[in-house]
Structure formats: C-alpha cells, structure tokens
Amino acid sequence: MSVANMTQSKDVFLAHFEQLEKQSSGGAAWLLPTRKAAFARFAEEGFPTTRDEDWRYTNVTPIAKTSFTRACSVASEVTAKQIESYLFTKDCVLLVCVNGRFDQNLSAVGELPKGVMACCLSDAARTQGDLIETHMARHALTEQAPFAALNTAMMDDGLFLHIDQGISVSVPIHVLYLIDADAEPVSTHPRNLIIAGPSSQVSVVETYGTVGGGGSHFTNAATEIIANDHAHVSHYRVQCESDDTYHVSTLQIQQHRDSQVQTFTMSLGSALVRNNIATVLDGLGADCSLTGLYLVDGRQHVDNHLTVDHAKPHCTSREFFKGVLQDEGKGIFRGRIIVRKDAQKTDAVQTNRSLLLSDRAMVESKPQLEILADDVKCTHGATIGQVNEDELFYLQTRGVNKQTARNLLVFAFANECLSDVRIEPLRKHLSQRLLTRLPHGEMLGD
C-alpha cells in the first residue's frame, strides 16, 4: 500500500473524529480531552504495518484502505426475533448495542442486586464520571497500541459494570454487540469497563454478531477489567460476525492481590481477526487463565496476541489456545510472558495447539519469554498436527465412517477448550455453534 493511501485511510477516521467532536458537546466534559489525546496518538502512529514486529503476520491494509462510515450514524431496526440466535439463557442481565448505540428495547437489565451497577457506558458517563475517569484508559499497554487508541478516541457505547466489595453476582452479564447495516462498510468501536470490587464475583459474556446483510464492516472493540483484591472475574468473548468483516479487539486486565481472572476468547467469524489480550498481575498471588479457541476456513485469518505481565511475586498464569484450520485459513499465536525482576515464584504455563485439516492452511506460533526473576517456573509448548491416524482407524474399526470419525476427533479437539466455560447454558450454546461451523458437524448431533 502506498503512503498516500495510508494517509487517506487515517483521514477517514479524522473525519469521523471531527464529526464526533461536534456532536459530543453535550457529553461528559472530561471525556473529550481523553479522546483528543488518544486520537493524537493514533494519528501520530497510524495503522501498523507488517514491518512492525507485533504485526508481522497480520496485514491490516484491508482495514486501512476502506472508507468506513460511522455505524452510529446508520439507522437500524433490529427485532427481538433477530437476536434470539445469539442468546444462551433468559437468566441473565442482557444489554444490547446496535451499531454502537445502546438499545433499550432489546435489552433486559431487570432488577440488579444491591451493590451492582450494570448499564451502558453512556448512561454511566453522566452519573459515574469520576469512577470512569479514574479507571478508563489508564493502563499503559493498551494505550500504546494504535487500535486501542483509536477506540478510546472514537469510543461508542458498551458496558459499564461496577461490583461493590463482597458482592457476588449470580447471573451472567451478557452484552451483545450487533452491526445492522447494508453492504456499505461501517465501523464501530464498542467500549467496556468492568470494575470488580474487592472479594466480588462476576461473569461477563460479550457476543459480537451481524444482523441482516453482510458488508466489510469493522469492529474495533476494547474492554478493560479491573479485578481488585480477591475478586473473581470470568470473561467470555464470542466473536461470530459475518464473513467479510474485520474485527480487532483489545482486552486489558489489571489484577490486584489474590484476584482470579478467567477469560475465554472464541473467534468464529470475520475475514480478519486480531485479539490483543494483556493482563498485568499486579498483586501478590493473582491468578489468570486465558483460554482461546478459533476456527478458520476459506481465507480467514485469526491472530491472537497475548501478553501476561507478572509484575508481582507468587502469581500464576495459564494460557491455553487452540485452533482448527481448514482451507487456506491462517492462525497466528504470539504469547509474551514478562516476569519482572522481583516476581519470584512465578508459575506460568503456555500451551498452543493447532489442528491442520488442510495442507494449504498455515499456523505461526511464537512464545516470547522475558524472564528477569530467577526463581520462576515457566513452561510453554506448541503443537501443530493433523487428525491422528491411529485414532481414526480405531473409531472406524467400530463401524463409524471415516468422515464422522474425523468430525468426532476435530470436535473433541476443539471442545476441550469449552470445558473452561463454567456457565453451563453458554457451554452448550457454544458447543452447538462449534458443531455448525465444523465440516459436516450436523452429522454429530448431540
């Protein structure tokens, strides 16, 4: 791509930003300078290129050269029926955003337990400005990255969740982000802020989808999680947007003493997906578990970029990512583990497994360990393989035909990740989604 082109694409977002500045005069006063500073950072760096080490295998030119329209300026008319296929239970707090705007009618927040605030960010900005200002866009890793900066500058609506000390929320909080636009490409920048008070407990599910016709839409989402002392947070991210879309996500987690955070990242849709997941274990005894699963076929490209920063001693981290690749699908995994100088007794495990179902598919798996402490346990392993012939033969000798046996093995491979999903109806829902995405998955049934 030429330099001129690149400048042009930045101009698309500059125009978006100027529009936004004009409109947001009524918004919270503190937000505008934050947006401005973020946009300046984005404008300075521009879109990353493959010369950038962090983006070596993921070329964002298709995003950079598309003339997007802001999704929030596109009218939408999504019905309750149209969102049904994205829902996994009635027993949850449901927030729905369409084209970057909170949709009151589709949402079902219901009565929240005392000490829980779950609403859209735009509402919270009016009433909880201080809280948001204290936490939002404060974490270095996120803010250096171009897409995160673009999100902060352009941020659309999303979830604001605050749990008071000692409160445990029994139902999951489900946020559904939909794009409803015709073929004309639109962009949206969903933004979420989750603050889990000391000793609180909560599960959040983010689902990204498309309704109506497809188009080369672009979702650039960002979520920040702050897990205070002893907090337990489970975070699930399900991405199943339509085939032609682009999806970049940033998940920034800040963990304090003895907090436990579990994340699950499932990527099923889009032509191009990049997930940036970064957690800072910033308190003694903090523990994180990052699980991921992706399926690619056609010419899909999924890039999972993980950073686990062991900043304090006695923290544990586990990364477990799996991918199933068909056709000319591409999967990238980069797992960076930083162990700071005094983060002794760190225990970090990283696993990346890929199943190649086609010889035209491609996998790049790269661990990156930066260990500055001396008393640490750090293991990583990557495997890339095909369906095991011995297993296939064994199943066949029992009467199961080769195609079904193959599917069974692929499903089993992928399904292993789902055992980390602790919300039973969600696990079932995802298992079903998985089946419909596998070749001849319908043959397996349940």
Place this chain on the structure above:
Amino acid sequence: MLEIRNLHAHIDGHEILKGINLTVGAGEVHSIMGPNGSGKSTLAQVLAGRDTYEVTQGDILYKGKSILALSPDERACEGMFLAFQYPVEIPGVTTSYFLRAAVNAIRKHRGDEELDAMDFLKIVKEKAKLIKLDQQLLSRAINEGFSGGEKKRNEIFQMAVLEPYLAILDETDSGLDIDALKIVAEGVNALRSQDRAMIIVTHYQRLLHYIVPDFVHVLVDGKIAHSGGKELALELEAKGYTWIADDADKATAVAS
C-alpha cells in the same frame, strides 16, 4: 466365515505377511500364536482394513466375498471386530458417546432401527455388568488414563455391545491378572455361537485354558508354519517356538 488366501502384505516397502492361508468356519475358535515380530498384529490389522499396510497378493474372503476393497468401518458394519493389542486413547471423545454412534452406524447398515439413549443405556448396563467394567469409565474419554487392564476390558466390553460375527482379539490377555482374565474369557465365551467365529492372538496357553480353541496356528516370519488342535498350545508352552521355526526352515530348505 473367513478365508485368507495366500495373503502378502507390505508396510513401508517391507514384506511382513508372506503368504498366509487360513480358513475359519462359523462356530469355530482359532488361536494364533507365534514369536514377537512374526506378524500376528499385522495380520489382525490387515483383516480389520488398516490402510497403512498394502496387500500385494492374495485375498481375504468374508462370508464368501472379498473384503479387500472395504474400508474398516464397512468391515465393522459387516460384523467384523478387532480388539486392539494396544487400545488407542482418544481425548475428548467419551466411550459411551462414541459407542452409541458405532452401534447405530452398524444397525443402520443392517437396516435395523437406531437405538435411542434409553435402549442404549440398557444394553450398556447389561454388558458392563457382564465384563465387570466400572460404568464410570464409560463417561470418560476413550481409554484416557485407563489402566492396562481397564483398556483390555473396555475392548471386550465394546465387543459385547457390538456383537460381531467375526472377532479378532489381539493379545487381549496380556496385562490382565488372573481374575480379569477369567472375566474376559467369560465375556468371550458368552458370545460363542454357531454363527460366530473368533481368532485369538496370544502368547500364552493360560487364556486358551478358559477359551478352548478348535485350532491352533503358529505364525513364524509372516507365514503359518504349523497348525494343530488345542493340544498344540500346550506343546508350544512346554517347548517354545524354536522347534517349529527350525522345522519351517528345513521345510523351506527342502522346497528350494
């Protein structure tokens, strides 16, 4: 039931089976013995349809028809079963899930109605009891983390559920203690009938004490070097295989 005619099989360019002839009639139990590496498992796997082996000469007739062109699952659907010497561990696939898929694949092939979950469970319960297999194992992934004995018992359990016409047991007795051996033998004997046949590959006479064979064959270097009645097993136990191997060498020397 089964007729193996001058069967030659290669793997990676090495000839392992060098002209096997064997006829197994309905209702019969045949035992195949022989030294390590003589090709017993190869024969079992070739019969089951493993495509890593190339059949270069000869034929396998099952119920009067050549099965060389059939895939392993087609052979299973026709009623053949192989109990593996080394059962494969398959993470993520539970035994009960997969076995129901197998039962129904076979039933469908035979034109029978598929079993629903309840009917299937009934059969599973009954057979698990027969083989004294802990039912807990069935909800775990296939053979994953099973002990050696549990794996072997799981093979016989699957055989009991699938009710094959021709069962090939490859060293099912190795790794079993005497009690487990008796249970496995009971399971096998329960399946013996006029319209079924079995091929039992073993190193030891002790299994044949419980499953009394009609014929015993000795496989040496890819060929059946000697055949006899059940008393041959006792003789082999007492004298080892060398005398047969020597005889076979002599026979080859005379022939050439």
